[in-house]
Amino acid sequence: MSIWSGSSELDRVAQHRHNEEWVAQLWQQENARLLKVTETGEFYTCDGGRRLRLPRPFVTFDPQRHYLLGMVADVPVFTVLSLPEGETHSLRAVGHQLEERERDLATVAVSLVNWHRHAGFCPVCGGTTRVINGGFARVCTRCGEQLFPRTDPAVIVAILDPDDRLLLARQGSWPKGRASILAGFVEAGESLEQAIHREMTEEADVELHDLRYWGSQPWPTPRSLMLGFTARSRDGHVSVDGEELVQGRFWSREDVDRAEAAGELVLPPSSSIASRMIAAWRAGTLL
The missing domain is CATH 3.90.79.10 (Nucleoside Triphosphate Pyrophosphohydrolase)
Structure with a gap:
């Protein structure tokens, strides 16, 4: 059986992420971490791609740019679309050597960032959309249509x-x-x-x-x-x-x-x- 058959250590906190104030408070925690992803689907790494590079956020929280991946133990982890800087790798290149929980984080981060890059406009009326639910949904500002990440x-x-x-x-x-x-x-x-x-x-x-x-x-x-x-x-x-x-x-x-x-x-x-x-x-x- 494949290695993806077990449960994930990532708690997506789906019951809380609709609360923007709660998400913003997580961003401000001392132990909060941020995984940056490029538009080509690469993510920040270190040690030759053996570990994710997860710095503490140092800018003001922007719910339209910063997406909550969830919690790993008591550590909130966010992601953001970023320009390449330093060492970056793709899942294809280093997914096999990441620890399971870091592989899960990278997979969710790349999925979310890629979806948001292509979901700025409503497929129903063409209106602009904005981010809700900590990054796991968007809503049209014109007609109210809700959009969710596609698989x-x-x-x-x-x-x-x-x-x-x-x-x-x-x-x-x-x-x-x-x-x-x-x-x-x-x-x-x-x-x-x-x-x-x-x-x-x-x-x-x-x-x-x-x-x-x-x-x-x-x-x-x-x-x-x-x-x-x-x-x-x-x-x-x-x-x-x-x-x-x-x-x-x-x-x-x-x-x-x-x-x-x-x-x-x-x-x-x-x-x-x-x-x-x-x-x-x-x-x-x-x-």
């Missing part, structure tokens, strides 16, 4: 053939040698299972059975929730579409070990759910 569900599937080989494929835009398990977005009015069958048929002409949920991972660049599944191919047949996917085949564990050692295969970064699922398959613990 786009996507399925990612580790597909095994009858010989327990894993399907890996390469997108045309990827560097030579890079490959991963298959993924795709859930469309409107579609269940997760329907999305899996549609995406895998469209991209690789794979007929599946024995779908099982495996785990999930928030992926805030831009705003996805990756929902991991395992599945079996009925006959081991695969034929990529030649558009989104340009290569795809089933690999044995020995094939993967040999190609990776030779530099011919580049697998997903270890911060991703794809990497965790592939590692579980290699260890014989995926199912």
Whole structure:
């Protein structure tokens, strides 16, 4: 099972964050901390990306710019959109080496900052919006429509053939040698299972059975929730579409070990759910 299956140490204080005065008081606490995020989704770090850089806020609280992530123990943590300064990293680059609670903080911070950058205007009437609920919502100043951070569900599937080989494929835009398990977005009015069958048929002409949920991972660049599944191919047949996917085949564990050692295969970064699922398959613990 994936590492995201447990509860988070971050208390989002949803029952209190609507109170702007209460949020402002947290900002003024001596132990308050601020995580700065850039417009490209990188965040302030130290020690080569092994820890978050979390200084104490030193400016006046602005509820339209400073968003409350929540409390870690008794420490209030905020985030803000900022220009790059000093060491910054992305979740893709350093998510695997952050402590779990710091990874959670970075994920929420990047998600919120990215959403606010694109939610300044109401989708109903075009009016300007302002921040409410400590940064977890916006409201239109003209029509009163409330907006909430979006999450786009996507399925990612580790597909095994009858010989327990894993399907890996390469997108045309990827560097030579890079490959991963298959993924795709859930469309409107579609269940997760329907999305899996549609995406895998469209991209690789794979007929599946024995779908099982495996785990999930928030992926805030831009705003996805990756929902991991395992599945079996009925006959081991695969034929990529030649558009989104340009290569795809089933690999044995020995094939993967040999190609990776030779530099011919580049697998997903270890911060991703794809990497965790592939590692579980290699260890014989995926199912």
